[in-house]
Amino acid sequence: MTVELQHPMKPDATPEEIARGRFTSGIRSLILNDLAADMRAAYDRRAAPAFKKEHDREPETSREAHQALRGDPAFNIYSAMRVQAQKMVWASVADSVEREADRLSHEARKAADAPGSLTLEPGLDVPKNVHAIDVHLMPGSYTRGADSLEAGAVYDRGLAVFSMGLMGANLDDIGLSMSQYIKQRFPDFAPSRILDTGCTIGHNTLPWKQAYPDAEVIAIDAAPGPLAYGSARAKMQGQEVHFQQMCADDLGFEDESFDVVWSSMFLHELSKKQRAKAFEEAYRVLKPGGLVIHMELPPNEQMGAFDGFYLDWDSYYNNEPYYKGYRDEVPADLCKKAGFGEDTFFEFVVPSIGIYGEEAVAEAAKGDRAEGVGQETTGRLAEGVMWYGYGAFKK
Numbered sequence: 001m002t003v004e005l006q007h008p009m010k011p012d013a014t015p016e017e018i019a020r021g022r023f024t025s026g027i028r029s030l031i032l033n034d035l036a037a038d039m040r041a042a043y044d045r046r047a048a049p050a051f052k053k054e055h056d057r058e059p060e061t062s063r064e065a066h067q068a069l070r071g072d073p074a075f076n077i078y079s080a081m082r083v084q085a086q087k088m089v090w091a092s093v094a095d096s097v098e099r100e101a102d103r104l105s106h107e108a109r110k111a112a113d114a115p116g117s118l119t120l121e122p123g124l125d126v127p128k129n130v131h132a133i134d135v136h137l138m139p140g141s142y143t144r145g146a147d148s149l150e151a152g153a154v155y156d157r158g159l160a161v162f163s164m165g166l167m168g169a170n171l172d173d174i175g176l177s178m179s180q181y182i183k184q185r186f187p188d189f190a191p192s193r194i195l196d197t198g199c200t201i202g203h204n205t206l207p208w209k210q211a212y213p214d215a216e217v218i219a220i221d222a223a224p225g226p227l228a229y230g231s232a233r234a235k236m237q238g239q240e241v242h243f244q245q246m247c248a249d250d251l252g253f254e255d256e257s258f259d260v261v262w263s264s265m266f267l268h269e270l271s272k273k274q275r276a277k278a279f280e281e282a283y284r285v286l287k288p289g290g291l292v293i294h295m296e297l298p299p300n301e302q303m304g305a306f307d308g309f310y311l312d313w314d315s316y317y318n319n320e321p322y323y324k325g326y327r328d329e330v331p332a333d334l335c336k337k338a339g340f341g342e343d344t345f346f347e348f349v350v351p352s353i354g355i356y357g358e359e360a361v362a363e364a365a366k367g368d369r370a371e372g373v374g375q376e377t378t379g380r381l382a383e384g385v386m387w388y389g390y391g392a393f394k395k
């Protein structure tokens with residue numbers, strides 16, 4: 001169900017707005033559980049056998065699973081409903097954001113003197129992937145309202161509806177689970193400077209400050225509004241984070257100046273060229289012994305045709321033009337091409353710390369590192385909530 005945010009920026013929503021949010025979360029849950037299961041059944045019973053009849057073999061790729069499903073009633077209903085529900089997510093929070101613009105600015109001003117900082121670069125050429133289309137059907141994309149708090153508030157409130165409670169009370173379950181996993185798996189690793197790239201509103205940045213309180217934490221994003229909102233949101237929670245407007249593929253930091261470069265759900269929104277550059281930049285700014293660590297969608301190489309398509313769906317119908325291209329890439333190759341030693345690459349799945357607790361995360365950090373990575377654990381139809389991640393050290 002819709003999460004109630006845990007900071008002063010949370011909406012002072014009317015009963016109708018609360019009901020609308022809950023209804024939208026509920027519809028999404030129905031789509032992602034029941035209608036998705038119906039689509040899977042239709043694939044097994046109708047679409048894949050019809051494809052086999054025509055091609056004399058099963059669909060082998062995500063693209064072929066898509067081809068097989070197109071036109072099937074179960075696929076049509078699932079897709080039409082998901083698109084509408086996605087639009088409803090953003091629409092369900094728009095009124096409260098508009099009505100509360102003055103209160104949000106007031107709250108942000110009250111927190112302005114708390115530790116942490118915000119540095120915007122009005123002259124920055126904001127890349128097209130950030131502003132030229134409504135990414136994941138979010139009206140106005142990340143630059144809605146320019147450098148006002150609007151885009152951040154829409155994102156924060158919208159994500160609370162979208163995530164149906166699975167991303168934790170503060171939408172930080174990914175950052176909490178991943179940072180704890182790294183702490184448990186590399187207990188002697190003690191970073192003093194951590195960079196989050198593509199942080200949006202910093203919801204998955206703050207957990208790194210909590211995990212490593214003595215470290216300086218810097219979070220960058222190309223879009224100004226979400227950073228302004230994220231900075232105020234962090235200050236209100238007493239978390240000292242430095243937010244800077246900057247492109248991940250053109251970092252304005254010195255060589256060898258960070259111990260960790262982290263990102264969450266970011267790389268799939270970059271073009272192939274930007275992504276390769278972002279990996280090179282991460283390598284450049286990391287100190288020897290530093291760690292690049294990404295939480296992302298699992299790659300197609302780990303999935304069968306249907307599960308691969310199930311994730312790639314967003315590329316076709318949810319305004320995520322680079323999603324499939326990213327998922328077709330191989331994480332180990334991305335790290336290797338940027339200079340990271342092949343033997344330092346690791347990938348893993350970590351159970352949601354909010355759902356399964358710290359012990360489950362500690363357990364996941366033990367044993368064979370590659371164990372458990374695959375479509376059974378990382379597909380969107382997998383049981384439970386597991387986050388996929390990978391990383392590599394700079395030698």
Ligand SMILES: C[S@@+](CC[C@H](N)C(=O)[O-])C[C@H]1O[C@@H](n2cnc3c(N)ncnc32)[C@H](O)[C@@H]1O
Nearest residue numbers: 130142198199200204221222223247248264265
């Ligand atoms: C899906 S959001 C990331 C979400 C967030 N990190 C999380 O944990 O949920 C993608 C973010 O990447 C930012 N972005 C896209 N291209 C960028 C680039 N080249 N450099 C920096 N940020 C970029 C967008 O502005 C947006 O805020």
